[in-house]
Amino acid sequence: MALKAEIQKSKNISLWKEYKDAKGNVLAEFKIRGEAYKPYRVALERAQNQVASKGYNVSTASAEDKLYHELLLDATACHLIEDWKGVVFSENGKEAEQPCTPENAIKLLSMGDIGIAVWVFVKANAEQIQLEADQAKADALGKSQSSTDGMLETEA
DSSP states (O other): OOOOOOOOOOOOOEEEEEEEOTTSOEEEEEEEEOTTOHHHHHHHHHHHHHHHHHTTOGGGOOTTOOOHHHHHHHHHHHHTEEEEESOEEEETTEEEEOOOOHHHHHHHHTSHHHHHHHHHHHHHHHHHHHHHHHHHHHHHHOOOOOOOOSOOTTTO
């Protein structure tokens, strides 16, 4: 007799999504992970813990502290954006395509209105990607049994 355990492949999922303007022109492409990606979930938990651990003593706030929404943007930038194509930063009149790094992703999501728009795009797609992956998993495993109230039919 032997206990047989099958090694599972990574359950992390990601898909390329096109970021378009209002006219439908593709401006960039982002490879986005599903929102169940464990490092992202940990980052969200840490953001909540930081807010809770700092308490409500406003006199101890410092310039190094981040606002809660900044922590959420950072978590998305570092963990939900896996890669990108076509992201260009403009500085002092010079434009340069930037590689996808956590630092550059944080910079992108911190750029005012465009950063918020990209964050909303990434978050919405991460949720949709995860929803579709979870549905595919449920379909592959079959429909779950209907739940009972714990009473046997003879007891009713």
